[in-house]
Amino acid sequence: MKRYEGVRQGRAVIVTVDGRRLNPRRDLWNHSPTGFEWGYGGSGPAQLALAILADHCGDDERAFNFHHRFKWAVVAELPGRGWTLTGSEIERVLQNLQEVELLVGGVA
Numbered sequence: 001m002k003r004y005e006g007v008r009q010g011r012a013v014i015v016t017v018d019g020r021r022l023n024p025r026r027d028l029w030n031h032s033p034t035g036f037e038w039g040y041g042g043s044g045p046a047q048l049a050l051a052i053l054a055d056h057c058g059d060d061e062r063a064f065n066f067h068h069r070f071k072w073a074v075v076a077e078l079p080g081r082g083w084t085l086t087g088s089e090i091e092r093v094l095q096n097l098q099e100v101e102l103l104v105g106g107v108a
Contacts, residue, residue, distance in 0.1 A: 002087040004052055006038055013037060015048060017055055025054045028064055036080040040059065045075040056090045069097050 004022065015022040015036050018081045024036065024047055036051070037044025049071035052061035074085070075094055 002056065003091075004056075004085045005053050005083070006036070006048075006081055008080070009014040012046075015051070018050075022051050024053060025051045025060075025063075028054060028060055038083065039080045043078045045071050051077045051083070052090065053094075056087060057094075066094060070094070073097065100106060 002017055004015065004017050006013065008014075013036050022036075024032075026033075026047070028050055030047075031050065032043040032047040036045060036048040038048055039045070046068065050063060050067040050074075053067050054060055054072055057063050070090075070093060073096075074090075
């Protein structure tokens with residue numbers, strides 16, 4: 001199971017997956033040329049949500065379709081100093097988001 005971690009070192013924001021730097025996936029969408037952020041709902045958190053989901057899902061389309069909802073459900077709520085997310089936690093959130101989408105008549 002993958003483990004995602006975010007830490008602050010001075011002014012630097014470092015996000016890893018299983019100890020290696022997380023690819024920001026700006027090839028899918030460039031929300032934030034300045035990098036990742038968390039703890040609010042801006043462009044840095046959107047980039048982080050997209051990168052986490054692209055890595056976790058291995059499905060760029062699914063990651064793109066859910067990253068804004070994941071940003072608000074998870075990334076905007078992450079504590080400022082640092083955090084850890086596991087693959088199973090991410091999958092639980094995705095399942096909940098998908099169920100909500102189906103309830104309101106969307107197609108997942």
